[in-house]
Amino acid sequence: MKELQIEVTLSSTRKQKPDFDNLVFGTVFTDHMFVWDYTEGTGWHDPQIIPYQPITLDPAAMVFHYGQTVFEGLKAYLTKDEQVLLFRPDENMKRLNRSNDRLCMPSIDEELALSALKQLISIDREWIPGVEGTSLYVRPFMIAIEPHLGVSPSKNYRFMIILSPVGAYYKEGINPVKIAVESEYVRAVKGGTGNAKTAGNYASSLKAGEIAYQNGYSQVLWLDGKEQRYIEEVGSMNIFFKINGEVVTPELNGSILEGITRKSIIELLKYWNVPVVERKISIEEIQQACHEGTLEEAFGTGTAAVISPIGELLWKNEKMIVNNGEIGTLSQKLYDSLTGIQNGTEPDPFGWTVRV
Numbered sequence: 001m002k003e004l005q006i007e008v009t010l011s012s013t014r015k016q017k018p019d020f021d022n023l024v025f026g027t028v029f030t031d032h033m034f035v036w037d038y039t040e041g042t043g044w045h046d047p048q049i050i051p052y053q054p055i056t057l058d059p060a061a062m063v064f065h066y067g068q069t070v071f072e073g074l075k076a077y078l079t080k081d082e083q084v085l086l087f088r089p090d091e092n093m094k095r096l097n098r099s100n101d102r103l104c105m106p107s108i109d110e111e112l113a114l115s116a117l118k119q120l121i122s123i124d125r126e127w128i129p130g131v132e133g134t135s136l137y138v139r140p141f142m143i144a145i146e147p148h149l150g151v152s153p154s155k156n157y158r159f160m161i162i163l164s165p166v167g168a169y170y171k172e173g174i175n176p177v178k179i180a181v182e183s184e185y186v187r188a189v190k191g192g193t194g195n196a197k198t199a200g201n202y203a204s205s206l207k208a209g210e211i212a213y214q215n216g217y218s219q220v221l222w223l224d225g226k227e228q229r230y231i232e233e234v235g236s237m238n239i240f241f242k243i244n245g246e247v248v249t250p251e252l253n254g255s256i257l258e259g260i261t262r263k264s265i266i267e268l269l270k271y272w273n274v275p276v277v278e279r280k281i282s283i284e285e286i287q288q289a290c291h292e293g294t295l296e297e298a299f300g301t302g303t304a305a306v307i308s309p310i311g312e313l314l315w316k317n318e319k320m321i322v323n324n325g326e327i328g329t330l331s332q333k334l335y336d337s338l339t340g341i342q343n344g345t346e347p348d349p350f351g352w353t354v355r356v
């Protein structure tokens with residue numbers, strides 16, 4: 001494993017740690033951050049770990065105008081014997097580079113970026129909450145910083161990593177959520193940026209989410225951008241259904257984000273010999289399965305919640321209830337197994353976890 005030589009400036013004061021039992025996602029940040037600049041011609045230079053602080057950018061920095069930016073999200077866990085574990089961080093770094101490529105941003109050395117991430121976590125290690133279900137959320141991201149209003153790829157970039165302790169996603173047990181199937185707006189189209197982790201996808205998805213929320217639904221189910229018929233994702237998560245004993249998830253088609261949780265779930269199911277298929281799934285098929293009583297479970301997957309069961313799907317004024325609005329056995333088993341591997345309480349037969 002390559003090590004990145006980083007110039008470290010430690011903070012002279014340490015912030016007060018928050019109450020780890022009452023954390024609100026993404027609102028509290030640790031004492032330090034990682035910064036690495038890219039300049040055309042020079043490449044990546046001057047990696048630094050410095051005290052967490054605001055950054056100064058030219059108002060013409062291209063990220064503000066044309067949205068050239070990508071991000072990642074992963075978690076570090078403190079095990080019972082005080083080890084720090086990351087979950088498949090190499091996959092995040094690979095995906096970061098795929099997103100970079102789509103946004104015409106420079107690629108980054110995946111091993112060196114991971115080395116930076118580990119060094120930063122080691123320095124802010126005390127910020128990893130040990131309470132069950134909690135973790136340290138890691139947010140690597142890259143922005144275009146050249147001051148230039150012409151529409152073209154920026155010449156200069158900044159890569160940063162910030163850390164945020166996050167609370168247990170489910171405090172009072174896992175409650176299935178109500179989801180509205182979106183039939184006006186779309187999240188992504190084939191040929192667009194749906195499979196890149198870039199800010200624009202989120203900005204354009206807020207409107208539908210807000211409307212759903214006002215109507216009493218937690219999130220929307222996104223259909224494909226062409227026919228508005230085939231299921232793509234749920235909110236900012238991938239989606240799975242269990243129909244008649246078989247698990248199905250939309251196949252990767254260029255507009256779906258390739259979730260690492262999604263990939264891990266497929267691998268776990270195969271390991272357990274549970275039938276799992278990646279294919280096109282229409283909303284009519286789900287409706288029909290619901291009518292026939294074969295729609296057994298539905299859940300979203302992603303780093304933040306790991307598994308988010310769906311209890312109701314609203315489509316064209318019809319409320320489709322899944323598993324009486326309760327969490328299904330397979331959803332619960334997947335949640336327990338995956339979180340167990342992540343926090344080191346279960347064996348890791350796949351070698352997914354990486355020690356910091």
Ligand SMILES: *Cc1c(COP(=O)(O)O)cnc(C)c1O
Pocket residue numbers: 073197233235236237238257258259260261262301302303304
């Ligand atoms: C990040 C993300 C996911 C989930 O990916 P994980 O790697 O499992 O966290 C799913 N959909 C979208 C749109 C995302 O941005």
